[in-house]
Amino acid sequence: MSERITELKNEYFSTGTLSELPSQLFIAGEWCDAAGGETLEVSDPSSGKSFAAVSAAQAEDVARAVEAADAAFHSHWRDLKPSARGMILARTADLLEQQADFFSVVEALDSGKPLGEAQGDIGSSVQALRYYAGCADKIQGDSFPLGAETFSFSCLEPVGVTAHIIPWNYPLATTIRGVAPALAAGCTAVVKPAEQTPLSALLLAGLFKEAGLPNGVYNVIPGTGQGAGAPLVDHPKVRHTTFTGSVGTGSKVMQAAAAHISSVTLELGGKSPIVALADCDLEKTAEGVLWAIFYNAGQICSAGSRLVVERSIHRALVDKIVEKTAQLQAGHALQNPNYGAINSREQLEKIEGFVERARARGISIACGGHRLKVADSESGWFYAPTIMDDVPMQDELVQEEIFGPVLTVQVVDDPEQAIVAANCTQFALAAGIYTQNVTQALRLSRAIDAGQVTVNDYWAGGIEVPFGGNRQSGIGREKGLEALRNYSTTKAITLAF
Secondary structure (H helix, E strand, O other), X not given: OOHHHHHHHHHHHHHOOOOOOXXXXXXXXXXXXXXXXXXXXXXXXXXXXXXXXXXXXXXXXHHHHHHHHHHHHHHHHOOOOHHHHHXXXXXXXXXXXXXXXXXXXXXXXXXXXXXXXHHHHHHHHHHHHHHHHXXXXXXXXXXXXXXXXXXXXXXXXXXXXXXXXXXXOOHHHHHHXXXXXXXXXXXXXXXXXXXXXXXXXXXXXXXXXXXXOOXXXXXXXXXXXXXXXXXXXXXXXXXXXXEEOOHHHHHHHHHHHHHOOOEEEEEOOOOOEEEXXXXXXXXXXXXXXXXXXXXXXXXXXXXXXXXEEEHHHHHHHHHHHHHHHOOOOEOOHHHOOOEOOOOOHHXXXXXXXXXXXXXXXXXXXXXXXXXXXXXXXXXXXXXXXXXXEOOOOOOHHHHOOOXXXXXXXXXXXXXXXXXHHHOOOOEEOEEEEEOOOHHHHXXXXXXXXXXXXXXXXXXXXXXXXXEOOEEOOEEOOEOOHHHHHHHEEEEEEEEEO
């Protein structure tokens, strides 16, 4: 552990807060209080206690942020040389890497995830900034063969002001996942972080400013969904909205965008299956399933929350996962346990409700199924890693997104039944397959409806790989070169001579 992290831990545990946390909105390159004077309390999920407060934007503040972004877009950002945009993103990546310890501690406190997981998030955020820094001067059009007396070509132009509604489970990584390609493409951004986790998006503003990003290109307006989110997506000058969250709210975002004929990228719910065929490596599969569902305490849209397992290996595999689950030890995020807290009291109660209703229905609980009391963090929001065994296909544990550390096991008799079970929900975000038969792996990869499928390593991939879902899991793709399309529009130009 670095000396800087030790200093920050000592400061937090002795004072209950950190001295360098932002507390204001960031609009047009300046820090400012919300016009109405409202604030949001920021809580540490590991302790259940508030440790910071930030200004809470309302409609007036949102309008100022959008106008600042629109002015910056038209006055200079869209016309800045693409390589210059890339250089600013690259400098921001360097600054984030230099301040990774501070960002990691803040992210762990804000979200409740273990410090090691937060450090991984910051590292991937640095990679994302560098990836899109390299993309900025490679966004190009095409030419069309119309004949000797005509020259026709296309160019990709930025769409304009973009809105980014950020979830609480990956505050900085999700911010950068959307903002970096938007800025690389020449768009400007207004970010509404989750009210539970506003700090890292605000801290990023300071890095952008230090890196030389012009005023108004990146704006941050913490606030509630009703107070800040709704007026942001309703604003007629917002030309694209990138939203990560619930299906219900995503539908409202889409309706708001439709009123202004603007585009959306929606990453919504998930109930992603992991299919374990009879020939899989049991040890590797158990380890993969463990972290597919219990990483970040299961609070991941694409978490592997369903295990679809062939009957012949069902008992052996579940027993092995239960054995590994016993090795997970919860603790305060800054103590870097291997299992973290639930982000809010409300989410904890939602998870508990799912399990208690299942218990009342007689569903078998292989392990967990209760809140945890953690030494030195007795007031923290912790729920035991839980496995619900042999659950019927229509049960709500299979059909509904829990967004917590609850694995639902579905037992099937053969690969054909596995495909049916994998596709039995309204969601189609991600899927994993464990098998040693490459033919079966490819066949199931094609047959399972999902935006991305991995084989024998559930979290395989990176910023280079497009990410997004089908059906009620969303619209559009983030990450990779494909994300740049969200923020670009094609213009065709034809000359006759």
